[in-house]
Amino acid sequence: MAAVIIPNTKIPIKTRISYAWAEVKRNKVSYMFLAPYALIFTVFTVIPVLVSMGLSFTYFNILEPPKWIGFQNYINLLLDDEVFLIALKNTFLFAAITGPIGYFAALFFAWMINELPPKIRAIMVVIFYAPTISGQAYIIWNTLFSGDAYGYINSMLIRLGIIYEPIQWLTDPAYMRTAAIIVVLWMSLGTGFLSFIAGLQSIDNTLYESGYVDGIQNRWQELWYITLPSMKPQLLFGAVMSITSSFAIHEILVPLVGFPSTDYAAHTVVSHLVDYGNIRFEMGTASAIATLLFIAMVGTNRIVQRLLRKVGN
Amino acid sequence: MVKVRIRLKQRKPNRSLSGDITNIVILIFFGLFFALPLIYAVSNAFKPLDEIFLFPPRFFVRNPSLENFQDLFILMQQxxxxxxxxxxxxxxxxxxxxxxxxxxxxxxxxxxxxxxxxxxxxxxxxxxxxxxxxxxxxxxxxxxxxxxxxxxxxxxxxxxxxxxxxxxxxxxxxxxxxxxxxxxxxxxxxxxxxxxxxxxxxxxxxxxxxxxxxxxxxxxxxxxxxxxxxxxxxxxxxxxxxxxxxxGGIARAGVAAAVALLMMTVPITLFIITQNNIIQTMTTSGIKE
Missing domain, CATH: 1.10.3720.10 (MetI-like)
Known part of the structure; x- marks a missing residue:
């Protein structure tokens, strides 16, 4: 594509402003609808994010005014901080496993539940969403994975003769990540799952009826040719939600494997961020971590969106 | 608007019986897995203090009591x-x-x-x-x-x-x-x-x-x-x-279990109501093109 550059200088600035103003006036109603949201969003989300990104180029300990240090925080993180590199590796590992599996599990369960009669369907939705809605209840996993012989999983495996002595599921670096991934997956049928349920409910029934006529033979063909293409907006939404949650795993790990975990075996980028921000009060470094994580997520999102465009083709 | 009743007993034309059964079996299996925290939260709230600290821990309550809820209400009044x-x-x-x-x-x-x-x-x-x-x-x-x-x-x-x-x-x-x-x-x-x-x-x-x-x-x-x-x-x-x-820490573990259950009930009730509504929207077709 040849870029044709029209020199801006030819149009007087006054004319350009008045053109822009005419455009705004023409779309007055649209901007009025958007205004309340846009105003609040700018003040309470955009500005804080921009300020944090700015702080990532400073040394800021909350007590003294920030000092400009350029890219020093980034250089330290990427070249000097071994723990950060471990955290980076763990985060990509967690994201690569829990993101896709969580996403497809949410989609799959939503789709299966949608086949049930209405009353039972409502009950099943509540059950599958329960781990998300029941707050701190995931600490039951501590009992299940407990490291002594009385922990449910240990005692079961010992009784079955598979192991002879209890495994330290939550403190042994060899098992910790697996245990964490199981709990994260169990918690992950949240936002995406509910939006899939709502999306499935929004599909026009006549599409399915004409599908029967056109010779859709089984549920899998129906899923690929009718259901998925009809809920593309929800698929995109669910994908963004999986990316944001799978890259930001931290809170759930604290009661499970401790903070920091043994040998940093389950240390994530967000764990590292919380360590710098809330414990060492080095907000500059914490902001740099947040910015790096942000770039990684935006990049992943781009790739995933491109893949999702292929659905149903 | 005409209410379209979906006939439950009549399966959709392109669904196999074996597929439907597999579907239900899978959902029941995973459903139990996902229902764990709810069952545990309910069971825990009714455990008397000695059962909460029982070692080895038990999943289900043995002698359910309202002790935790009574303690909570006394604390609330103070x-x-x-x-x-x-x-x-x-x-x-x-x-x-x-x-x-x-x-x-x-x-x-x-x-x-x-x-x-x-x-x-x-x-x-x-x-x-x-x-x-x-x-x-x-x-x-x-x-x-x-x-x-x-x-x-x-x-x-x-x-x-x-x-x-x-x-x-x-x-x-x-x-x-x-x-x-x-x-x-x-x-x-x-x-x-x-x-x-x-x-x-x-x-x-x-x-x-x-x-x-x-x-x-x-x-x-x-x-x-x-x-x-x-x-x-x-x-x-x-x-x-x-x-x-x-x-109050560990001494309030029983009250904590009661609190967890009470705090959960409101969102869950709302959740059940809205889910029922979502599913009803679908059965009243006509708004769509």
Whole structure:
């Protein structure tokens, strides 16, 4: 594509402003609808994010005014901080496993539940969403994975003769990540799952009826040719939600494997961020971590969106 | 509008019986796995103190008692500010915030999905990208903004930012995109104002979407402690008051289990009601093209 550059200088600035103003006036109603949201969003989300990104180029300990240090925080993180590199590796590992599996599990369960009669369907939705809605209840996993012989999983495996002595599921670096991934997956049928349920409910029934006529033979063909293409907006939404949650795993790990975990075996980028921000009060470094994580997520999102465009083709 | 009754006993023409059975078996198996926390929470709340500390731990309660709930109510009566005040505060924040967010986010989502004007795709990408920035580091700038606006120790600090929660706009916009343009155009030709088109045509069409959004926002606000922004005792929220009770530590483990169950019941009840509604929307067809 040849870029044709029209020199801006030819149009007087006054004319350009008045053109822009005419455009705004023409779309007055649209901007009025958007205004309340846009105003609040700018003040309470955009500005804080921009300020944090700015702080990532400073040394800021909350007590003294920030000092400009350029890219020093980034250089330290990427070249000097071994723990950060471990955290980076763990985060990509967690994201690569829990993101896709969580996403497809949410989609799959939503789709299966949608086949049930209405009353039972409502009950099943509540059950599958329960781990998300029941707050701190995931600490039951501590009992299940407990490291002594009385922990449910240990005692079961010992009784079955598979192991002879209890495994330290939550403190042994060899098992910790697996245990964490199981709990994260169990918690992950949240936002995406509910939006899939709502999306499935929004599909026009006549599409399915004409599908029967056109010779859709089984549920899998129906899923690929009718259901998925009809809920593309929800698929995109669910994908963004999986990316944001799978890259930001931290809170759930604290009661499970401790903070920091043994040998940093389950240390994530967000764990590292919380360590710098809330414990060492080095907000500059914490902001740099947040910015790096942000770039990684935006990049992943781009790739995933491109893949999702292929659905149903 | 004609109610279309779906005949349950008659299977859809392209479904095999074996597939249906597999489906149900898989769902029951995983359902048990996902229902664990609910069962555990209920069972725990009715455990007397000696059973809570039983070693080795037991999943189910043996001698259920209401001891924990009685203890909780005694503690509530000893509270300095009447306990009903905390409940009222949380209900106020939750209701105003949830209704406000659904209206503000849906209005914005409506024009982003259905109007064409300069800047709309840029604005939408910024909203989606904002979901990817860690809230841990924005806490300090946010606090400074609140204090600049003199909103510290007021509910503005809790409710107003919630109105522009990014997730809500994103969700609503995705569903609004699916509304057929002809439906909106027909209403405009009949002379409806843009607000009426939004409120009486667009919103009822995407009812499953905003009922889902209600759950997300409600859950957020219901569990808000307001810790960073609210200092006055009479403005504090229910989760905050309950946290203070639980600060008694291990001796209050029984009360904590009762609290966990009580706090859960409200969102779960709302959840069941909205899910039933979502499923009913589907059976009353006719709004769609």
């Amino acid at each position: 509270s300095w500010v009447p306990f009903s005040r905390y409940i009222l505060n949380t209900v106020f924040i939750t209701v105003v915030g949830t209704v406000g967010h659904v209206v503000v986010a849906s209005m914005a989502a409506y024009v982003l999905a259905k109007h064409k004007f300069p800047g709309r795709s840029l604005f939408f990408s910024i909203v989606v990208a904002s979901l990817m920035f860690s809230y841990h580091v924005t806490a300090i700038p946010s606090y400074l903004i609140m204090s600049f606006l003199k909103w510290i120790d007021t509910y503005y600090a809790i409710i107003i930012p919630q109105l522009a929660y990014s997730l809500g706009l994103f969700l609503m916009k995705q569903f609004m995109e699916q509304i057929p343009d002809s439906l909106l155009e027909a209403a405009r030709i009949d002379g409806a104002s843009e607000f009426r088109v939004f409120w009486q045509i667009a919103m009822p069409t995407v009812k499953p979407a905003w009922l889902t959004l209600v759950i997300f926002v409600f859950q957020n606000l219901w569990n808000t402690t307001g810790g960073t922004y609210i200092y006055s005792e009479e403005l504090k929220t229910l989760p905050f008051a309950l946290q203070q009770i639980l600060a």
